[in-house]
Amino acid sequence: MRVFIDTNIFLDLLWRRERFLADSLKVFDLAVDGRFELLISDLSIANIKYITRKDYSVDEFYRVMSVFRPVFTIVPIGEEAVDQAFAAKARDFEDALQYFSAVQAKADYLLTRNIKDYGFASIEVISPSEFLNRFS
Numbered sequence: 163m164r165v166f167i168d169t170n171i172f173l174d175l176l177w178r179r180e181r182f183l184a185d186s187l188k189v190f191d192l193a194v195d196g197r198f199e200l201l202i203s204d205l206s207i208a209n210i211k212y213i214t215r216k217d218y219s220v221d222e223f224y225r226v227m228s229v230f231r232p233v234f235t236i237v238p239i240g241e242e243a244v245d246q247a248f249a250a251k252a253r254d255f256e257d258a259l260q261y262f263s264a265v266q267a268k269a270d271y272l273l274t275r276n277i278k279d280y281g282f283a284s285i286e287v288i289s290p291s292e293f294l295n296r297f298s
Contacts, residue, residue, distance in 0.1 A: 163198040163297075165189070166237070166264035168257070168274035169206040169213075171290060176214055176226065182275065185290035189273065192298060193233050198270075200234040203263040205256070207236060237267040254279045261287075 167189070173179070174186040193200035211223060218226065243262035252258035257279040264272045265285060272280065272287045280287040 163271075164201055164267065164269045165193070165198045165293070166201040166203075166260075166267060166269035166272045167206075167234075168260055168272065168276065169209050170275050171273055172202065172206060172210055172230075173213065175230075176210065177217070182290070185294055188294055188298060189290050190230070190233055192294075197297070201237050201264065201267050201269055202234045203239055203260055204236050205239045205259060205263070209256075235267075237263055239263045240266065242266060250282050252279070252282055258282075261285075 171186050171189065174182040175190065190200070192198065207227075214223065239259050240263070243259055243266055246262040246265075247255055247258035250258050250262075252261075254276070257274075257276060260274075261272060261280055261283055269285060271293060272283070272285060273290050273293055274280065274287060275289055277287055277289060
């Protein structure tokens with residue numbers, strides 16, 4: 163099984179968002195245990211660096227990412243996903259890019275807390291908590 167995570171799921175870990183941390187940690191733990199392949203886009207990595215720039219020094223960012231890096235496969239956004247996102251005319255363009263990257267990577271699920279932004283989706287878009295209810 164291939165599980166794509168949206169940027170917000172990874173940020174839950176980095177910012178230790180109390181309300182969401184346990185579910186995000188469990189998703190990563192299950193990936194570490196080999197229950198599924200965890201996917202994240204290259205755009206998410208860039209966004210995470212930019213979004214956390216005030217919270218993590220450069221050295222801290224690289225240290226933290228080196229811990230998590232073996233857990234996930236990085237998949238590209240690429241030209242095809244950009245064109246599909248343009249065609250979708252989604253309310254949130256960045257979410258459309260994430261989604262079409264997940265589709266290209268043949269993800270079975272896309273995990274996010276912004277489910278409403280993926281109304282155009284044909285693969286299943288669910289929250290980490292719903293995913294864990296089904297698969298843990």
